[in-house]
Amino acid sequence: MAQQQYDVVVIGGGAAGLSGALTLSRARRSVLVIDAGEQRNRPAGHIHNYLGREGTPPAELLSIGRGEVSSYGGEFLDARVTAVSGDADHGFTVTTDEISVKARRIMVTTGLVDEIPDISGLEDRWGKDVLHCPYCHGWEVRDRAIGVIATGPMAVHGALLWGQWTPDVTLFLHDGFALTDEQREQLEARRVRLVEGVITGLEIVDDRLTGVRLDSGETVPRDALVVQTGLRPRDTLLTMLGLTTQETPVGPFVPVAPTGATAVAGIYAAGNVVDPMAQVITSAASGLMAGAALNADLVMQETRRAVAFKRLGVDGDNPGELFSxxxxxxxxxxxxxxxxxxxxxxxxxxxxxxxxxxxxxxxxxxxxxxxxxxxxxxxxxxxxxxxxxxxxxxxxxxxxxxxxxxxxxxxxxxxxxxxxxxxxxxxxxxxxxxxxxxxxxxxxxxxxxxxxxxxxxxxxxxxxxxxxxxxxxxxxxxxxxxxxxxxxxxxxxxxxxxxxxxxxxxxxxxxxxxxxxxxxxxxxx
Ligand SMILES: Cc1cc2nc3c(=O)[nH]c(=O)nc-3n(C[C@H](O)[C@H](O)[C@H](O)COP(=O)(O)OP(=O)(O)OC[C@H]3O[C@@H](n4cnc5c(N)ncnc54)[C@H](O)[C@@H]3O)c2cc1C
CATH class of the missing domain: 3.40.50.150 (Vaccinia Virus protein VP39)
Structure with missing residues (x-):
């Protein structure tokens, strides 16, 4: 780090944070990105539905993004932020285990954690052949044998949706998942096979999923499994600053304005930490929006300051005059x-x-x-x-x-x-x-x-x-x-x-x- 005081500290260096940092460093702001390196899609081989970079490995996109931010003077620190304090008037202090830096504004882009259902073997295959999103992985497993595990209210929707990519969808009614008559009729009409019984594990051969084991002893052959994860925002830093969450259909998230502004002045947030549905490209877009809004906010703060100094008869670029x-x-x-x-x-x-x-x-x-x-x-x-x-x-x-x-x-x-x-x-x-x-x-x-x-x-x-x-x-x-x-x-x-x-x-x-x-x-x- 070249300094201790930045215009903006961006916390989280995924798509949202890097895009915000790019916008801000191109706006000639001093920017430090602090990142703990746990981007949500890091287990995946490639990023899909990112126009212009279709199929890029996640680490490669991050490396390209870091290079772009650095080329405009943005800086990076690989660390985890443990606390943020202060306010927009006096500035914020951002603390990691090793250092504290000051920032006039904060952009929180810490993403979310996927809570994988507690079924033996799922965690190990996450992002490989245990999947959650057809837009991220559907094309790659088209026409293959897909199993959807019913672990949440979106299970039936998921099974119907994945039918767009393959005619071979099985819905596992794991642990007694109850269907309504209407859902049963929809699934039958769309030829989704239903399997009762508790899943006891996955069958893996040569580092590839081949089937799903049931408590009955049966193994149902499958090439990929779909689960609905719990979506837990990494919003501790936001709640530490006094922000509160609001219930959404997928759990509580901190609400933000379309600009990324939160209810606490000077704190902006973008990407999955505040928007569970955001994909990589939409996270990047929200980072851009928050970066632009944040720059405008700083310009207005600087204008208020310049006017105040002018009224005191002092040039705001040289506040030392006031003590001469x-x-x-x-x-x-x-x-x-x-x-x-x-x-x-x-x-x-x-x-x-x-x-x-x-x-x-x-x-x-x-x-x-x-x-x-x-x-x-x-x-x-x-x-x-x-x-x-x-x-x-x-x-x-x-x-x-x-x-x-x-x-x-x-x-x-x-x-x-x-x-x-x-x-x-x-x-x-x-x-x-x-x-x-x-x-x-x-x-x-x-x-x-x-x-x-x-x-x-x-x-x-x-x-x-x-x-x-x-x-x-x-x-x-x-x-x-x-x-x-x-x-x-x-x-x-x-x-x-x-x-x-x-x-x-x-x-x-x-x-x-x-x-x-x-x-x-x-x-x-
Ligand atoms: C398996 C999988 C595959 C996916 N594939 C695709 C795909 O193909 N296409 C697509 O568009 N989307 C895909 N997604 C969704 C994609 O991962 C998210 O949309 C995207 O990562 C959100 O970006 P973000 O910047 O908000 O958060 P993230 O990319 O998760 O980045 C957040 C960053 O903040 C850091 N952080 C958190 N807390 C702190 C802290 N206290 N201090 C410092 N740093 C911190 C984290 O370590 C992390 O590096 C996939 C998701 C998963 C789970």
Missing amino acids: RDYWEKRYAGHGTHLFRGKANAHLVSDVAGLTPGRALDAGCGEGGDALWLAAQGWETTGVDISATALERAAAHAAERGLTVTWEQGDLTSWAPEPGAYDLISRHFVHMYGAAGEDLYRRLAGGVAPGGTLLIVNHSYTDVASSTIPRPDLPEMFMTAPEIAAALKPDEWDIQVAEERARPATGPDGAETSVHDVVVRARRR
């Missing part, structure tokens, strides 16, 4: 004598009030509202900010109030506190983009002394739709409380608070409103 010295100098300069209210943040006051003052760091201190409150409470306080203008204003406020604070100009995209130097590190509303946010929490965490407190407060992305104080539509900028807590090593930190809180606020129009913040308070062990 120039950006903040312009923001402070554009706001007369102050950008912020100068008051301490409510969660600092509520969550720090009970602590014994020691050394405190306010990371991203701006014009000093929090740092000055801490100093007034007796904390030996350092305030760090990227903007010289903000620090000058903060120092002037400190002088006015006779408070002592150490002011330091530092770029929080790389600045790190002295290890273990502080009894309290507080960081309010410094919203870095994507992985930079997590990186900042880790660096700040390193500055907290044993027994000390780390207090992280963010705006909540849930306010994005608020009409009074809307947040930029950039979910990657607003980590949730569990995400922040997860960035701290569990053996080093006791998470005391990790929650979303509502707080009263005043909107730009002066109206009283309520906003939501994410608060994480942790104590270093």
